[in-house]
Amino acid sequence: MNTAVLTDIRPTTGDRITKFALGLRGFVIPVLALVAWQLASQQGAVQAYVFVPLDGVFKSLIEHFADGEIPINWLASLGRTASGFAIGGLLGVSLGALMATFRPVDVLVNPIYQAVRQVPLLGYIPLISLWFGNGEPSKLLIISLAAFYPTVLNTYEGLKHIDARHVAVGRIFLASRWQTFRHIVLPGALPSVFTGLMQAVAFTWLSSVGSELFFNPGPGLGNMMANGQAAFRMEVVLLAVIIIGVTGYVTNLIVSKIADRVLRWRNVR
């Protein structure tokens, strides 16, 4: 009666090497860009100022790693982002869940949420600095908001759009309220919640660096970049940009790998 037979096709070492080699394709364009950059920097003094020679950038990377400037600023930005993500994400998921579950909360809060969301985060900076000053709390607030918006929305949508057929399955088999939540509502909403969290990761990192540029100085990559610019240290500005980009890329990659793993049942095209 079986319509298909399962054979063992675990990857061999050869398969893994091929996969690794194919994975290197993503580096082709960056490497070409670096070569072009290096060539440009060798065209004269002016060009060397704008396009800092790569060896200069590399030297300053080593130097500022050793003197602590990079680790301190990097960790400061990461820590601030993580705190904002935790605060905003937790509140966002909670509020989204409350709105989806309790109609009065939905009726009372949803309109305010929709209105507040229309103003871009940057638009709140003047207001926030008036109310909370220019220091660390204001930065944390901006970052938390960046995590809050997408998690509220996606948690709400996910919980609101549970497949009625799946709920019927739970009822047919007499699942209790808790079992229905645990086995049907929660997994059903999870893809959407993850979408929110992934957006939150991206937004918090962006707004973390952004908030450092807008509010008072304090350790952070945004601050390092601003200082580099003020001191005409092009290689520091460049370093900061690269570290911000790579860090954002890697965190997004990690989160999407986690999502792929947790949601491995999902039918993605």
Place this chain on the structure above:
Amino acid sequence: MAFETPSPTAKLSIQSLSKNYVIDQKALRVLLNIDLDVHEGEFVSIVGRSGCGKSTLLRLVSGLENDYSGTIQLDGKVINAPSLDRGMIFQDPSLLPWMTVRENVAFALVNQNIPKAEKDKRVLDLIDLVGLKGFESAYPKELSGGMAQRAAIARALVSQPKVLLLDEPLGALDALTRLRLQNELQRIWLQHRMTMIMVTHDVEEAVYLGDRVVIMDPEPGRIRRIVDVPLPHPRDRASPVLHAIRDEVLKDLTNGVVI
């Protein structure tokens, strides 16, 4: 409108059942005055045009829907909520995508106090019975339509219901798989002797499996006629009696429809 006298051994008894849905502030009469008695261990097929309320009827019997007029009773008890003595196979397999085949089948026992070892055994036995051995850890997205449907059959059987409601369980399958699963259903039915009520669009299938075939009319959904299939099981598909009954049902079905 009753086409038969209620029998005292009747297991499922439906009397003057009517059901309305409200669509756009207008009442839509979906079922009107349904009378049907289904005996213990009987196989009843239901045929009728799309939209005539077949799924609605099964949902009412399952207890998923309880806003109706008339009575539906199982062993003399009024039905107004789901219960494990009535199993349901939905029109689409409705497996939970985040559960493996094994977890999906086991989910039917989610709220039952059965020792884990026995649970596991029953689940694996049924997966075996429907021919999904080797696919216990597969997710629904990794199954073909027919395999998903078989998993849904296993899930409906694992709680050992007295009455099994099947809503076009073989609707989405190719002809060959369909024939095989019909035989499979017949075998399960003969073996477990449970009551089965199956909705289908395939008249051949309805006649081949059913002790009786209920023909429904649309707008509002009513029972037009009930046709007896007085042949013992398992049946011979080539039987001339079967073919004659099939032709009669087909004729009756198309009678009310402008083609």
